[in-house]
Amino acid sequence: SQQGEEDPQALSIQEGENATMNCSYKTSINNLQWYRQNSGRGLVHLILIRSNEREKHSGRLRVTLDTSKKSSSLLITASRAADTASYFCATGAGETSGSRLTFGEGTQLTVNP
Amino acid sequence: NAGVTQTPKFRVLKTGQSMTLLCAQDMNHEYMYWYRQDPGMGLRLIHYSVGEGTTAKGEVPDGYNVSRLKKQNFLLGLESAAPSQTSVYFCASNLAGGPIQYFGAGTRLSVL
Numbered sequence: 001s002q003q004g005e006e007d008p009q010a011l012s013i014q015e016g017e018n019a020t021m022n023c024s025y026k027t028s029i030n031n032l033q034w035y036r037q038n039s040g041r042g043l044v045h046l047i048l049i050r051s052n053e054r055e056k057h058s059g060r061l062r063v064t065l066d067t068s069k070k071s072s073s074l075l076i077t078a079s080r081a082a083d084t085a086s087y088f089c090a091t092g093a094g095e096t097s098g099s100r101l102t103f104g105e106g107t108q109l110t111v112n113p
Numbered sequence: 114n115a116g117v118t119q120t121p122k123f124r125v126l127k128t129g130q131s132m133t134l135l136c137a138q139d140m141n142h143e144y145m146y147w148y149r150q151d152p153g154m155g156l157r158l159i160h161y162s163v164g165e166g167t168t169a170k171g172e173v174p175d176g177y178n179v180s181r182l183k184k185q186n187f188l189l190g191l192e193s194a195a196p197s198q199t200s201v202y203f204c205a206s207n208l209a210g211g212p213i214q215y216f217g218a219g220t221r222l223s224v225l
Binding site: 009030031033035040042044045048057070076088094099100101102103105106112 | 117144146148153155156157158161171172180204205207209210211212213214215216217219221
């Protein structure tokens with residue numbers, strides 16, 4: 001069964017607006033990551049947040065983690081048409097699990113020019 | 114700077130045929146993974162390997178076999194393909210202890 005559930009499944013916004021995607025998970029984690037997938041391509045790592053962190057920034061990306069609620073959010077500010085892609089959260093239990101990741105079902109983001 | 118390379122990119126099989134998907138990485142990563150991606154279901158782990166000569170089952174291993182004879186290669190085999198194995202298959206790799214995985218471009222497989 002999937003560890004993560006993402007919300008919304010699809011999101012359509014105008015260029016310049018902010019996009020927020022949410023991820024919930026079920027078991028304890030070592031880290032949570034967000035990946036991006038352009039249509040027909042492989043996944044590319046965006047940002048990682050560890051279980052003892054609450055917020056992390058990278059360029060136009062902001063990730064928050066609430067371990068008490070077992071949830072995370074990804075905020076993309078000032079979106080661009082090139083941000084159109086699917087975004088996946090992935091949870092990791094750490095080295096003891098062979099660094100395996102469990103992926104959510106993804107959010108399809110469309111940024112209209 | 115190839116990273117993770119998957120071959121073939123596309124394949125059509127008939128039910129009952131066999132095939133092998135090849136994943137090669139040039140980053141000297143210890144760990145390698147095979148996932149399948151189906152619409153609305155995200156990525157599910159099929160098998161993984163934490164080193165040359167070792168493999169382990171993931172979430173959905175039935176109907177697949179794997180081998181890791183060389184550190185840089187991870188093979189995924191379908192002995193008798195079924196329509197339920199129609200999917201997009203992704204290979205990934207990472208350093209031992211490193212949480213970030215690096216993905217190939219995928220293999221789109223259709224089983225008729």
